[in-house]
């Protein structure tokens with residue numbers, strides 16, 4: 085087998101149509117063996133970056149069907165360690181469970197994983213949760229968790245061994261960790277290459293990248309939160325739906341249960357954008373005081389997880405179970421139990437609620453009367469300026485930086501009213517962040533802006 089033949093097969097050729105116009109044609113479906121050969125050779129170092137780049141570009145232009153996407157996902161999955169939660173790898177007493185996780189394509193103020201895991205765990209779901217870090221304008225669950233301080237100078241530990249991960253799931257019903265370097269090494273190499281070869285925005289490549297990592301963590305069932313809008317990877321509902329269908333169908337082809345929600349990310353979720361700020365908001369959600377949008381999305385995604393795990397028969401029953409987990413205090417107790425299990429100091433955390441803020445503070449007040457719109461992408465970008473997120477993977481984040489939203493899209497404001505409180509990593513970052521928020525993130529209109537519903541569609 086030669087890489088060049090496989091690349092040529094996927095590339096096809098250009099032909100002239102009857103009007104003499106050139107079009108792409110003749111791309112041929114690849115076999116699983118050919119796809120495996122390319123991925124294995126790339127991970128071993130036998131296939132150079134320039135040939136993988138050409139292959140990625142051929143996939144970008146010609147796509148892949150579900151069978152090819154499944155074969156690509158499978159080849160990437162087996163490039164490294166795969167956690168087995170059944171049979172030989174079973175957690176004592178849990179072999180019969182359906183392990184379910186949620187994956188979000190990323191957003192601004194998207195802290196849903198944090199209240200979701202303890203809520204569904206309180207309803208009997210076992211969740212092996214592997215999360216990512218902030219990159220670009222979107223936040224990362226691992227950075228938020230690491231903002232939780234431990235005893236002395238320690239903090240919440242996201243670097244778990246497989247044994248610790250399994251012990252956490254057994255004890256608390258869920259555990260939260262980062263991807264280890266041994267999980268899907270093919271994706272690490274391929275994603276870095278896609279980033280610099282303009283081949284990120286491809287549905288089969290995104291599907292294989294996301295799904296290989298999620299299957300490697302041991303989940304039997306997956307719920308995807310595929311976002312659309314200015315703060316999302318997919319800008320339109322149509323593109324988000326294409327990705328959602330691809331994720332669900334490819335997961336099913338790999339014998340995983342799956343469903344997806346297509347959700348609105350035109351404006352930030354909840355009341356805060358930040359690291360510790362979003363932990364605070366999580367505690368408020370679990371105390372029953374969460375913002376309506378965060379609670380709605382958490383309950384909707386949680387209901388899908390509960391149904392896939394077989395812990396309820398109907399969506400209404402699942403949502404009632406979740407509400408009871410919150411109102412009884414069981415979900416907050418689970419969250420705090422997990423904080424203790426993973427090295428955080430739950431008492432210190434609760435004592436810090438409402439008090440832990442960077443000393444570098446500014447305010448954004450309404451420049452005019454009107455109805456407010458707050459753009460997710462620009463708000464997320466202001467968060468990066470403030471130190472919530474990263475410009476590149478090696479940057480540090482500031483745990484106590486962020487944005488508190490006193491008013492959200494659709495609110496009627498009077499000139500001079502407080503819209504946002506802004507906390508920065510230092511004094512210098514405040515002015516550019518405030519300027520971006522005032523001039524680009526916030527707009528005013530005389531009429532209440534029409535807002536899309538939070539959940540556009542559920543794909544099952």
Ligand code: URA
Pocket residue numbers: 284289290291293294
């Ligand atoms: N997130 C991923 O993990 N991979 C992609 O390709 C895009 C988003």
